[in-house]
Amino acid sequence: MSSTELDRQKLLLGEAFENVRKKHVCVVGTGAIGSNIAINLARNGFSKITLVDLDKVETPNIGTQEFFQDQKGLQKTKALSLTLKRINENIIVRTVDSDFRNAEKTISSCDVVMDGLDSMSLRFELNLLTVKYGKDYILSACAGFSGMSAYFPAGGPCLECVFPGRKVRESSCAPGARQIGVLPETAKVAASISTVLLLTNQQSVLVGYGLNTSSMEKVRIKKRVDCPVCR
Numbered sequence: 001m002s003s004t005e006l007d008r009q010k011l012l013l014g015e016a017f018e019n020v021r022k023k024h025v026c027v028v029g030t031g032a033i034g035s036n037i038a039i040n041l042a043r044n045g046f047s048k049i050t051l052v053d054l055d056k057v058e059t060p061n062i063g064t065q066e067f068f069q070d071q072k073g074l075q076k077t078k079a080l081s082l083t084l085k086r087i088n089e090n091i092i093v094r095t096v097d098s099d100f101r102n103a104e105k106t107i108s109s110c111d112v113v114m115d116g117l118d119s120m121s122l123r124f125e126l127n128l129l130t131v132k133y134g135k136d137y138i139l140s141a142c143a144g145f146s147g148m149s150a151y152f153p154a155g156g157p158c159l160e161c162v163f164p165g166r167k168v169r170e171s172s173c174a175p176g177a178r179q180i181g182v183l184p185e186t187a188k189v190a191a192s193i194s195t196v197l198l199l200t201n202q203q204s205v206l207v208g209y210g211l212n213t214s215s216m217e218k219v220r221i222k223k224r225v226d227c228p229v230c231r
């Protein structure tokens with residue numbers, strides 16, 4: 001893979017870019033959001049990625065996920081790892097064909113967790129693990145016409161600081177859920193913004209967007225002293 005584009009980014013972001021690119025990123029869920037995120041990571045020079053997903057590639061996945069007709073029946077992690085290798089032949093990709101709740105050891109061994117899950121209840125469970133093991137966590141969620149991404153640094157704030165009592169509308173891009181086709185692409189962009197926050201060591205921010213309102217806005221996130229998870 002040509003390093004020209006990466007060199008340009010390094011000029012912009014400095015040494016932090018090189019340091020963060022060496023981090024081991026775990027992408028949990030490799031569907032509509034996760035497959036887009038993993039490809040974005042590979043194209044931006046991240047060199048060690050672990051993919052966690054239980055599912056196989058099926059026909060309904062092809063429309064919104066980074067899989068192809070000839071990959072039907074393959075484990076999603078395997079299919080996606082082949083695509084990542086086509087982008088960067090030197091990338092190290094580990095695959096874990098499991099529900100992330102049975103892959104705690106994997107999550108504990110990485111540096112950054114990126115979420116490609118399809119339900120908020122699962123994201124709260126992943127949040128517990130990232131806080132437990134002190135991992136940076138980048139959340140991505142979308143449904144219908146809108147979505148959000150957030151960067152939760154190790155040590156907090158965490159997802160439960162933002163939604164105390166887990167009071168948040170369900171957000172799913174699972175097969176069968178209603179969503180506009182380009183939404184996962186938008187989710188990838190929002191997740192990229194959160195990754196830049198990580199790269200540049202900025203404070204935690206939630207980015208919300210709406211394709212039907214042509215809007216994107218950010219909200220600063222603060223740690224809650226009474227958060228039951230990260231206090």
Ligand SMILES: [Zn+2]
Binds near residue numbers: 228230
């Ligand atoms: Zn918290």
